[in-house]
Amino acid sequence: MTTTFRLALESDLPAIMAMLADDEIVKTRGDYPTEITPAVRAAFGEIESDQSSELWVGERGGEVIATLQLTIIPGLSRGGMKRALVEAVRVRADLRGRGIGAALMAHVTERARQAGCGMVQLTSDKRRLDAHRFYEKLGYAASHVGMKLKL
């Protein structure tokens, strides 16, 4: 079965939220609601109206089975180079290991290239060793430390 990639619709939210919650590290946080709260619905609206952010899904046999968020960011560094930020990458648990994640990443990398980006970047929790191998296989260099401050 083929996976096709398209921008998310509001009706995809239940499938996307279920994939975001179904994650070992998210579960350690203790706060993994799959509920479509007004805040989640508002966030979807903000992504839709944000000219820089795109929420992508992979669809297979009529089901949403993968997702990620792409944000394109202008900047002065490296001679005025745009960069793309990838967040919240997920493939449905029962469909991992079939190249769907790699195909989704390839799709949005091409999207970033078309938008004029010279770099794609992401951060991955230090405990996600499989994810680091996955991204390294796609050509990513683990050159940086990803630092977070909770407000």
Place this chain on the structure above:
Amino acid sequence: MTTTFRLALESDLPAIMAMLADDEIVKTRGDYPTEITPAVRAAFGEIESDQSSELWVGERGGEVIATLQLTIIPGLSRGGMKRALVEAVRVRADLRGRGIGAALMAHVTERARQAGCGMVQLTSDKRRLDAHRFYEKLGYAASHVGMKLKL
């Protein structure tokens, strides 16, 4: 002398570009033009017109002596939490170690909080040990690996 923080103007570009270039790691890339090329001017225009990105400067005695870029990103994770991304942080070399960087970070952190962000994040080259200590002192956790793919 006090440092005041404000959004950058196009006339600040020479000072900002000089600070971006005056950096040990940027210099190892071999490509550190301080020139205000059409691409740099276009990138400044994109930052200005991007509703999510803000280029900040610190000014002291009429001179621009610090800079960073803040980008506010909506998202579905953590119940629809917005996050802020910090990029291209610089303080002029002769004025480091006086708390100007910390004051600039505090300023934009407050800005991110007012914009409804639940997190500020950044990546820092693994070789920047002083920078990691600086951010850890500000409360940042080095919880992630920062991965980059050049296009």
